[in-house]
Amino acid sequence: MKRRTHFGFVLVFSLISYLCLCSAFYLPGLAPVSFCEDGSGGEDCQTVIQLFVNRLDSVESVLPYEYDVFDFCKDMKETRPSENLGQVLFGERIESSPYKVSFKKDVKCQTVCTKNYQKTNQENVAKLDFLKMGMQLNYQHHWIIDNMPVTWCYDVEDGQKYCNPGFPIGCLVTSDGRAKDACVINSEFNKKNTFYVFNHVDIKITYHNGASEGWRGARLVAATLEPKSIKHADDKHPNCEGGTPMEVPGVFENDVAITYTYSVTFEENNEIKWASRWDYILVSMPHTNIQWFSIMNSLVIVLFLSGMVAMIMLRTLHKDIARYNQVDQADLIKLPPTKEKFSIPYEDAQEESGWKQVHGDVFRPPRKGMVLSVFLGQGTQIFIMTFITLFLACLGFLSPANRGALMTCSVVLWVLLGTPAGYVSARLYKTFGGEKWKTNVLLTALLCPGIVFADFFLMNLILWVEGSSAAIPFGTLVAILALWFGISVPLTFVGAYFGFKKAAIEQPVRTNQIPRQIPEQSFFTKPIPGIVMGGILPFGCIFIQLFFILNSIWSHQMYYMFGFLFLVFIILLITCSEATILLCYFHLCAEDYHWWWRSFLTSGFTAVYLFIYAVHYFFSKLQIVGAASTILYFGYTMIMVLIFFLFTGTIGFFACFWFVNKIYSVVKVD
Structure with missing residues (x-):
């Protein structure tokens, strides 16, 4: 019977692990969108493909910036899709772009706009300097088509292909002739102290045709691009087939004109399913083998600790308790019936069973029990929040396709889990013999969240000063405070009420009035x-x-x-x-x-x-x-x-x- 139970447990755990490892990215609320050619669209089939732009970020700076902060071409009829709380907290700022795409309508070297910079105009100088800063720190564009990142795929070492969900503004060749970042991909980028702007993109959109599968239109399964730097002699009739790169001198001595262009091509591929369209991005990230190594490394540690604990629980403690029972029976024969247990007169039993000698002090309330109970209440809230969030994430409900869902879920769960935090804190504080229940519940509701919010607010002030897109708007801060004080704090009071109402946790042994003196400890037991x-x-x-x-x-x-x-x-x-x-x-x-x-x-x-x-x-x-x-x-x-x-x-x-x-x-x- 025990073997069957053990086998069933292993089977269930293996099944859960398998389900968690499956890439079920589109379980909740993400329905596919169908696209049709001009003239055959409708409510169930769109003809225009929206290309959105997200914030720009860099590995050399923590400060992300909105697309509009840089002097790029802008959409005259700018629209912003609705953003959830997680997107706002992460600083994502998605907006429509000036790049217009219609389904199956190829575009060849289309001009978007031309930006002119005059050296006598201080505003132009500031805009160009900010653009140079972005290229120097390798800031990356992040574009979105059909809720999918537009990726830049290029070959890396060992013949593998890496798909980056972003592409750089440009690159820099330093004054000593060293090509930085993306400038290494083109031997023509060789002029010292010069910036090269990627002002042209070749976009390729891959779609899955539904004609043979019984549904109308087509679904997009991939969107890739290749950035290029091209100096256009005529912005009205640009030539995107080659030419000299678009150079921006490190020293602004002459007027500069940058023309932004793009090309779009479509490709049909019915082998890629819509549900697995993220695979080409994820497969290029070589994480899986290292992740399995991490799991095996962790399992070895767990098995080692489990063996140690099993040895203590099954051998040492079992032997201690058996010896104690034998000694105790002998004591009961020799001593009066009122003699308490744990009074073992045998020195060898005392040496091997030191943990029983402190039975009268082991449940003595700790110092600073108020702070400990508050920490444990908050820790319980965080533990439950983390468990539920990760469980939902591994089932696919909080996938990368559902932007901001992970943070939104975490914040909402934390707000709603104020009740267990208040209950655990109050129950333990009562067990410790505490009587200041008002202070306990207030600290549980305000101490740790207050520290986090104060730190977060100071970081947000820095982002505001720097003009970063990651700065949280004032209205969002007010909304977070409303969630905290309007929902989380009252729920914490409710949990504390039930915690104080219940009796203190019963201890298995009594506590002596006089504390026992602790003997001199060795280095490892200090x-x-x-x-x-x-x-x-x-x-x-x-x-x-x-x-x-x-x-x-x-x-x-x-x-x-x-x-x-x-x-x-x-x-x-x-x-x-x-x-x-x-x-x-x-x-x-x-x-x-x-x-x-x-x-x-x-x-x-x-x-x-x-x-x-x-x-x-x-x-x-x-x-x-x-x-x-x-x-x-x-x-x-x-x-x-x-x-x-x-x-x-x-x-x-x-x-x-x-x-x-x-x-x-x-x-x-x-």
Whole structure:
């Protein structure tokens, strides 16, 4: 029967893992759009393909900018699609473009506009200088067709093709003749101290025809482009077949005219299905093999910890309890019936069973119990939010195609999960013997969210000053405050009401009135070394996955491996629990009963390693320049570290809380 149960558990877990790893990107609310040629369109079939432009960003700067900030061609009838909360928080600013595309209507070297810059006009000088800054920092365009990124695909080493969901404004050849960024792709980009503007794009749109499948029109399955730098002698009759590159001198000595053009071609490909149209982008990102290595590395750590915990639970504790029961039976024969358990007169039993010697102090309320209960309440809220968000993401509900959905889901869940935060905080605070319930519920509702909001607001001020598109509008900030104080805070009060209404958590043993003196501890059982060691193994499970997450945030790469992320989340959960249980057991055996805070800080110290890794990533992987970008990087990193600290600390605390209650309830005092 046990084998069948174990096999069933493995089968269910494998099925869930398989479903999470599947690329089910279009489950919710993303219906395909059909396109038809001019004259045959209708409500169910569009003829015009909208090309939208998104914000421009760079790996050398944290500051993104709207398309309109740069002096590009603009749509005279500019429209903006509706944006969700997540898009606004991420700073996405999508708007219509001046590039007009009709289905199956090829365009050859069409002029969009011409921008003239006169050296005597200060406004022109400022606009051209800002454009040069964008090329120097390698700012990237991000265009969208049919809710799909327009990609620039090019060959990389080992004969592989990489599809980048963006393309640069231009590039720079430095004063010493060194070609930077995209300037290495063309040998004609060789003039020193010169910028080359990519003012022409060849767009190729691939579609799947539905004539043979019973549905009308066609569906777009790919959109790629190739940027080019071409100097047009005549802007009314441009020639896009070749010519000299569009040069912008580093020193503005003569007037400059930049003509922007584009070409569009269509290609039919019925082998690519609409549901898998993102595959050509995702396959070019070589993450899968490294992700499996990360999973196997994490599983080895989990198996090691599981073996250690099993050895303690099944052998050491079982032997301790059996020996205790034998000694206790002998005591009951020799001593009066009122003699309490745990008074073991045998020195060898005391040496091997040190954890039983502190039974009268192990549930003594911790110092700063108010702060600990507040942290645990917030950590519970973050844990539930993270679990639900990742589970929905790995099922495809929060795919990259549904922009901003991940952040929107996280914020909404956090707001609605105020009740468990208030309940857990109040219940534990009451267990600790606290009586200031008003202070407890206010701190639970305001302390950690207030720190995050204050940091976020300061970062937003910097973005406002720099004129970045990532700056959150004032109305959105008011909406966030309304969600916080109008929904989350009242729900926290509701949870705290039920938490204080219930009785305190019953402890399996009584607490002595006089605290027991803690003996001299060895180096490894002292608080700081134990806490520092406790965060190493959990961090070892996540550091590879963390690299890809940081890449998606700061290097603007696309993250889609939510199935792997969900599995790593489960592994992190197990690792934090087992590492904390192991260290908690060793500390109790050393007769150190201060485990409340230590259990929280042991796994919570993983956040310190996260911060150290973020610092290493900043100096080794990024090319960020400027004080504002540096402050923004570390400001947002501190928010991540605080959230991760509460999350991992809560996992370790409740694992240790369960463990301590379990072992002391087995040898419960009568």
